[in-house]
Amino acid sequence: xxxxxxxxxxxxxxxxxxxxxxxxxxxxxxxxxxxxxxxxxxxxxxxxxxxxxxxxxxxxxxxxxxxxxxxxxxxxxxxxxxxxxxxxxxxxxxxxxxxxxx
Amino acid sequence: xxxxxxxxxxxxxxxxxxxxxxxxxxxxxxxxxxxxxxxxxxxxxxxxxxxxxxxxxxxxxxxxxxxxxxxxxxxxxxxxxxxxxxxxxxxxxxxxxxxxxxxxxxxxxxxxxxxxxxxxxxxxxxxxxxxxxxxxxxxxxxxxxxxxxxxxxxxxxxxxxxxxxxxxxxxxxxxxxxxxxxxxxxxxxxxxxxxxxxxxxxxxxxxxxxxxxxxxxxxxxxxxxxxxxxxxxxxxxxxxxxxxxxxxxxxxxxxxxxxxxxxxxxxxxxxxxxxxxxxxxxxxxxxxxxxxxxxxxxxxxxxxxxxxxxxxxxxxxxxxxxxxxxxxxxxxxxxxxxxxxxxxxxxxxxxxxxxxxxxxxxxxxxxxxxxxxxxxxxxxxxxxxxxxxxxxxxxxxxxxxxxxxxxxxxxxxxxxxxxxxxxxxxxxxxxxxxxxxxxxxxxxxxxxxxxxxxxxxxxxxxxxxxxxxxxxxxxxxxxxxxxxxxxxxxxxxxxxxxxxxxxxxxxxxxxxxxxxxxxxxxxxxxxxxxxx
Numbered sequence: 001x002x003x004x005x006x007x008x009x010x011x012x013x014x015x016x017x018x019x020x021x022x023x024x025x026x027x028x029x030x031x032x033x034x035x036x037x038x039x040x041x042x043x044x045x046x047x048x049x050x051x052x053x054x055x056x057x058x059x060x061x062x063x064x065x066x067x068x069x070x071x072x073x074x075x076x077x078x079x080x081x082x083x084x085x086x087x088x089x090x091x092x093x094x095x096x097x098x099x100x101x102x
Numbered sequence: 103x104x105x106x107x108x109x110x111x112x113x114x115x116x117x118x119x120x121x122x123x124x125x126x127x128x129x130x131x132x133x134x135x136x137x138x139x140x141x142x143x144x145x146x147x148x149x150x151x152x153x154x155x156x157x158x159x160x161x162x163x164x165x166x167x168x169x170x171x172x173x174x175x176x177x178x179x180x181x182x183x184x185x186x187x188x189x190x191x192x193x194x195x196x197x198x199x200x201x202x203x204x205x206x207x208x209x210x211x212x213x214x215x216x217x218x219x220x221x222x223x224x225x226x227x228x229x230x231x232x233x234x235x236x237x238x239x240x241x242x243x244x245x246x247x248x249x250x251x252x253x254x255x256x257x258x259x260x261x262x263x264x265x266x267x268x269x270x271x272x273x274x275x276x277x278x279x280x281x282x283x284x285x286x287x288x289x290x291x292x293x294x295x296x297x298x299x300x301x302x303x304x305x306x307x308x309x310x311x312x313x314x315x316x317x318x319x320x321x322x323x324x325x326x327x328x329x330x331x332x333x334x335x336x337x338x339x340x341x342x343x344x345x346x347x348x349x350x351x352x353x354x355x356x357x358x359x360x361x362x363x364x365x366x367x368x369x370x371x372x373x374x375x376x377x378x379x380x381x382x383x384x385x386x387x388x389x390x391x392x393x394x395x396x397x398x399x400x401x402x403x404x405x406x407x408x409x410x411x412x413x414x415x416x417x418x419x420x421x422x423x424x425x426x427x428x429x430x431x432x433x434x435x436x437x438x439x440x441x442x443x444x445x446x447x448x449x450x451x452x453x454x455x456x457x458x459x460x461x462x463x464x465x466x467x468x469x470x471x472x473x474x475x476x477x478x479x480x481x482x483x484x485x486x487x488x489x490x491x492x493x494x495x496x497x498x499x500x501x502x503x504x505x506x507x508x509x510x511x512x513x514x515x516x517x518x519x520x521x522x523x524x525x526x527x528x529x530x531x532x533x534x535x536x537x538x539x540x541x542x543x544x545x546x547x548x549x550x551x552x553x554x555x556x557x558x559x560x561x562x563x564x565x566x567x568x569x570x571x572x573x574x575x576x577x578x579x580x581x582x583x584x585x586x587x588x589x590x591x592x593x594x595x596x597x598x599x600x601x602x603x604x605x606x607x608x609x610x611x612x613x614x615x616x617x618x619x620x621x622x623x624x625x626x627x628x629x630x631x632x633x634x
Binding site: 080081083084087088091092094095096097098099101 | 272279323324327328330331332334335339345346348396397399400401404
């Protein structure tokens with residue numbers, strides 16, 4: 001079995017699959033009528049209390065918090081899907097490097 | 103008497119009998135409660151007997167399905183770790199069945215509930231007992247399908263349906279990727295028996311049994327790398343570790359509380375166990391006698407990084423939750439990630455600590471979910487600001503919530519403290535001081551979440567007006583008995599009692615000579631008998 005060829009094919013298929021799924025999920029966003037699943041978290045009445053001396057740091061943490069609170073923890077699967085499939089690709093690349101070096 | 107194959111077979115049979123009974127005869131719901139209780143009690147006794155047999159024999163016990171030897175047939179191979187997890191699973195499910203009697207009571211879907219719960223237990227015990235990687239796939243699917251259905255148990259709740267759909271779709275992808283790993287394994291090793299592949303992975307076995315080399319085909323180093331990549335993805339999904347955790351905070355809270363206890367306390371163990379089996383027993387990437395020792399560094403780095411990121415992320419998420427069950431679900435991710443980091447280190451102490459933490463986490467998490475379940479059911483809400491502080495009225499419930507939270511934080515003299523102590527010791531011995539810092543930060547962040555929970559369920563002033571009318575139910579001994587037993591377990595599961603078992607389980611995983619030999623012996627016995 002030619003591992004490199006197999007890895008390239010698998011990687012290509014993964015990218016293709018993620019792209020097609022992304023397209024499909026984008027379509028779902030447009031037609032979705034139910035509310036995003038937030039499991040009871042309030043959407044607006046929460047403010048991050050950061051006592052940092054630097055305003056830049058405050059902004060960075062603020063943006064990080066926004067990213068976590070508004071996008072990540074909502075559990076919207078399209079976003080996670082786009083993260084977890086490249087994770088598989090990264091894993092494969094690391095093990096191919098391990099093979100080439102080992 | 104070899105009773106290794108009995109628990110999954112019995113559970114699957116009972117699962118179908120309950121379903122058939124519900125269709126053919128209109129019986130009262132207590133019949134299903136009794137059937138589930140009796141079968142889970144018998145399975146608990148059987149797993150205890152299997153554990154005792156394994157400890158007595160000192161070597162893994164092999165059960166050949168239909169009498170076919172490995173690698174032709176499917177085998178169950180039970181070593182100390184498998185037996186220990188089997189006992190843990192059957193005990194927690196038994197307590198959950200007792201609790202369910204109160205929780206489910208006369209619900210019209212009770213037969214489906216018990217049928218699926220017993221199916222889930224069969225899948226879990228099958229995962230821990232099997233010695234065949236394809237049978238592991240089948241058992242993962244049995245566990246998965248029953249879990250998806252149980253998450254969607256409240257089928258009128260759109261959040262439960264959304265969580266179940268999300269869980270099942272991604273579970274399907276995980277299952278496919280693991281299936282691909284099985285295909286790659288079979289195409290390269292010509293076998294699916296774990297003990298057999300373990301001996302093929304270690305060149306030292308080719309001196310003992312030279313014919314083994316005929317099974318191996320192609321470049322197994324590269325293929326094994328791909329198999330491990332697929333396994334990491336699949337098992338991070340099953341155990342809910344970042345970045346494949348996204349289904350867990352939705353699915354675990356959406357299920358009925360006893361099922362949340364099983365999902366968070368037991369189902370995540372399937373991923374952790376399978377990962378350890380692949381990394382230690384089958385391919386032995388930390389074993390210096392293995393062909394794949396060179397991959398060990400990369401695998402260790404990947405698992406360490408995702409474990410640490412996942413731990414910090416989940417503990418941060420715990421702080422901002424306002425849904426009590428979702429908060430507990432994030433706590434599960436914190437602990438599975440901690441166990442991941444332990445497994446990644448590849449040392450004896452780290453493995454021992456990981457196994458210990460799997461046990462203490464399972465008991466504490468099941469206890470916390472069952473306790474929270476009582477409050478959520480009687481308050482008819484999961485919102486942390488709206489749940490009733492029922493711990494004030496019932497000291498047993500209050501103690502259960504406090505003890506389970508303290509055990510998960512790691513406060514002495516509870517079992518969770520000792521398992522975390524073992525983990526710290528493993529980190530120190532492997533000179534990974536950064537891991538100690540990460541674990542401390544993560545625990546510090548998680549404490550905020552646990553304190554929020556304890557305050558809301560016990561110490562919060564009682565509301566004068568309740569927005570959601572509490573359900574007209576009361577809790578009785580069936581709800582409290584499992585809590586009392588689990589609290590007792592959290593106190594007695596200390597190193598003085600369990601250390602020898604943990605040592606045996608960890609050393610067997612690190613040097614799986616007996617595991618490989620037991621499978622090979624069955625193979626050789628069969629062919630010698632054919633020749634003779």
